[in-house]
Amino acid sequence: MSNDIVIFGGNSNPELVNLICENINVSPSEVTLSKFSNGETSVQVGVSVREKDVYVIQSGFGHVNDIFMELLILVNACKTSSASRITVVMPYFCYSRQPDIPYTAKGAPLITKPNNTNPSKTSLSTQKPGPDNSKSLEKAIRSSMVKTQSSSRIPMISGKKDQAHSSEAGELFKAQNAGYKLWVVQSGTLIANLLTTAGADHVITMDLHDPQFPGFFNIPVDNLYCRPLFQNYIQHHIPNYQDSVIVSPDAGGAKRAAAIADALKLSFALVHKERRSQLLKGPPGATLTSGGVGGALSISTKPLLKQEELRDVKRVASTPTIVQTTMLVGDVRNKVCILVDDLVDTSYTIARAAKLLKDQGASKVYALVTHGIFSGDALNRIKQSSIDKLVVSNTVPQNKALEVLGEEFVDILDVSRVFGESIRRIHNGESISMLFEHGW
């Protein structure tokens, strides 16, 4: 390859950097990334970048804020050293998840604090089947949704007395700001602007959580897909894949999963949670599972409803009993299920989906994941879950997953060829859209 290309690797995923560089036959250039004693990041670029085409590879994993600042400073160093073009290659884009705000039936964000914090009053177990059962069940589910939202990514202003610093201010705020709805910051534009400010001219990433994310940038963003790699894996490594079912673990990923199902001509199913309006009048064939507190309740008049305890699935310190409602759309009995998701962090969603699939008679459950963040206890949760095989890409280093789950259980998909080829094509000014469909 021509010698006016320079590739720098950040600290987050050196293994992937080496793989990408091997693929395009360029060795990564020398850069020293360290920290001063006071915690500030220090960057020393070891080669001349004047009039060069610079690629900076940094995955948004590890200690994200340090990783991101390191990237910004490195990009800025190249900029001030007269690089002709700087492309940020971020296989997993940090801060790309916008907080998931639950919505009420009217569409307003459901982020007020529940008035009733006593779980026994709102739990499903107190409901009795009766003439107006549907209404009260609906109400109970709504209140259970209010409770579960404290475990989502939305920070809540608590009015509780035990939260020392915010309690007084919270009271004051309630007196002064009646009618103010708490909202959560969307940091996508900020992150995009920071990269442009630092001097990035182009961004390459993979499987962004939000398809709208490239719109936050004023520079071109190439969003590569892991889908061809998934399809390839399914075709070559899953026996009798023609009989398997592609399953999306949540409604948000339905499109992504459906695309794979269409390409391989497979059937498709959807696991769906926390949507009250469809819960009682779900489509025919829908099976509902909902967690109850303190004993299951049986509604014999409604055969579509099946209550089950899922208390171990979700647990939050502040609210000891959490109720979760999950529903499967589609038939998976005696089939191999392939769960497809772009990102697994806490692994609650995917573990719950796998359990539901097994409960519904699935013979085997594969999980195909692009970005395996696996924070906290996630890997152990997957180990104990009904998932039989985890397939994950190496956008994020997966050494820990191999260590905890074992090589039998985990297959790693190598994305370095896709990234290497896209770098080669972008450098040469060729089209990369072929990579979207066929992979490399």
Next chain:
Amino acid sequence: MPNNSIKLLAPDVHRGLAELVSKRLGMKLTDSKLKRDPTGEVTFSIGESVRDQDIYILTQIGAGDVNDRILELLIMINASKTASARRITAVIPNFPYARQDRKDKSRAPITAKLMADMLTTAGCDHVITMELHASQIQGFFDVPVDNLYAEPSVVKYIKENVNVSEAIIISPDAGGAKRAATLADRLDLNFALIHKERARANEVSRMVLVGDVTDKVCIIVDDMADTCGTLAKAAEVLLDNRAKSVIAIVTHGILSGNAINNINNSKLDRVVCTNTVPFEAKMRMCPKLAIIDISGVLAESIRRLHNGESISYLFKHYPL
């Protein structure tokens, strides 16, 4: 201008200074909540409406988790911006990356400039800071920067705690000579200079004293104390030159690395830092540390900025 009032925000760590300032201003800190992922990603929400308000975001950046604090600050600024605040002022007493302010070797980043650009990108309309390492950093910004001085507070401290008649002001390096000279003028004292040849950052080599310190109480003044190697070495040089005792007064006590050991093992009587940097926890490990509270200066500058009054008074005078 109906209903336009000060709102003071602070992240949930190192709130000490913000609480002091809010007490001085006679108001409560605005309720807000930061939530962190295990990976460090931050989500933020403000507990009350800030529409058309005058926002001040005070963040203390100490040693260690600098990048976390910066990202949090940027997200808080951007949150206020998207919440239709009238004006957003970042109050950063200890400006991070201030020492990386020039291209001192080939292909070195000018991170201070990047910081300035990022603050304005996030939506910051005004910056209040204190004792910038180089006052030229103000020129990196496209928005007004008020660079406050710790000098009035330091003068007050010296007058109250040191026998001024036998004191002498020392600059630990040539770069700080001007700062030391101004302070000496204010107190009508003599001043001396330690000249050092520095091989690499955070490493001290040979030191030469210029001036007479015999039987004097030496006050070393500097804008920043990091590992405190320089201060300890300077104290030795001064005592070798028959000084009576040595104290150090620094604006930003970053005290990283083995600073605490360096101070404890040094011949310094006392190391006095302003509370621009959170170091209260370190005081338990090091009895030689003392605090100068600058919350009054910050509070008064916020009040004056909000009311559109001049701030230059604070450069020379301690607020009442």
